[in-house]
Amino acid sequence: xxxxxQDPGPFNVPEGATVAFNxxxxxxxxxxxxxxxxxxxxxxKLLMSVYSSGNEDGRFTAQLNRASQYISLLIRDSKxxxxxxYLCVVNPGNTPLVFGKGTRLSVIA
Amino acid sequence: DAxxxxxxxxxxxxxxxxxxxxxxxxxxxDYLFWYRQTMMRGLELLIYFNNNVPIDDSGMPEDRFSAKxxxxxxxxxxxxxxxxxxxxxxxxxxTYGTASYTDTQYFGPGTRLTVL
Numbered sequence: 379x380x381x382x383x384q385d386p387g388p389f390n391v392p393e394g395a396t397v398a399f400n401x402x403x404x405x406x407x408x409x410x411x412x413x414x415x416x417x418x419x420x421x422x423k424l425l426m427s428v429y430s431s432g433n434e435d436g437r438f439t440a441q442l443n444r445a446s447q448y449i450s451l452l453i454r455d456s457k458x459x460x461x462x463x464y465l466c467v468v469n470p471g472n473t474p475l476v477f478g479k480g481t482r483l484s485v486i487a
Numbered sequence: 488d489a490x491x492x493x494x495x496x497x498x499x500x501x502x503x504x505x506x507x508x509x510x511x512x513x514x515x516x517d518y519l520f521w522y523r524q525t526m527m528r529g530l531e532l533l534i535y536f537n538n539n540v541p542i543d544d545s546g547m548p549e550d551r552f553s554a555k556x557x558x559x560x561x562x563x564x565x566x567x568x569x570x571x572x573x574x575x576x577x578x579x580x581x582t583y584g585t586a587s588y589t590d591t592q593y594f595g596p597g598t599r600l601t602v603l
Contacts, residue, residue: 421594422592424591465530473543479530
């Protein structure tokens with residue numbers, strides 16, 4: 379089983395739609411979790427951290443389910459500018475961050 | 488701050504040639520990471536340094552790859568000889584702090600390498 383697994387997509391959604399991505403991780407001892415965003419031909423950048431209690435940043439909501447070892451990202455009211463690849467990232471605790479391969483989102487006008 | 492700086496941004500070379508990629512981390516950051524990204528394998532960690540010392544190079548694919556960090560503001564990744572399968576985007580990232588694994592990693596713009 380890969381350390382971090384994501385559905386590669388692409389997810390093609392119309393503007394204004396709500397879209398959700400899931401990610402699973404294999405190491406139950408993992409300590410912290412993040413979503414990074416990568417625009418086409420650009421570098422990855424931190425989008426948000428994922429806390430056990432869940433967290434929200436504007437239209438973005440991240441959730442963590444430790445029992446099932448999955449992380450989710452919900453985007454409400456999608457904008458064209460949300461089109462990007464979203465990388466699920468896990469801190470295993472004793473090694474550097476582990477990045478998923480990413481889920482590609484295309485928001486269509 | 489200028490962010491992480493990488494050069495060159497694009498490199499096209501022929502099989503067998505030596506390639507050197509360069510990185511300047513954000514000033515004050517004590518961890519530096521080299522990654523390779525391809526469609527097939529995603530983002531792979533090649534090697535990382537702490538205070539200029541290589542900590543883990545287990546991700547380096549083979550002896551053709553080597554990395555150095557002679558000082559806190561400069562690192563190189565060298566491929567010699569290069570092969571077509573080395574074609575990828577190579578990213579350098581840096582971060583700061585004792586909780587480095589939880590801190591945000593700041594990526595450079597990457598070097599897009601094509602080996603013909």
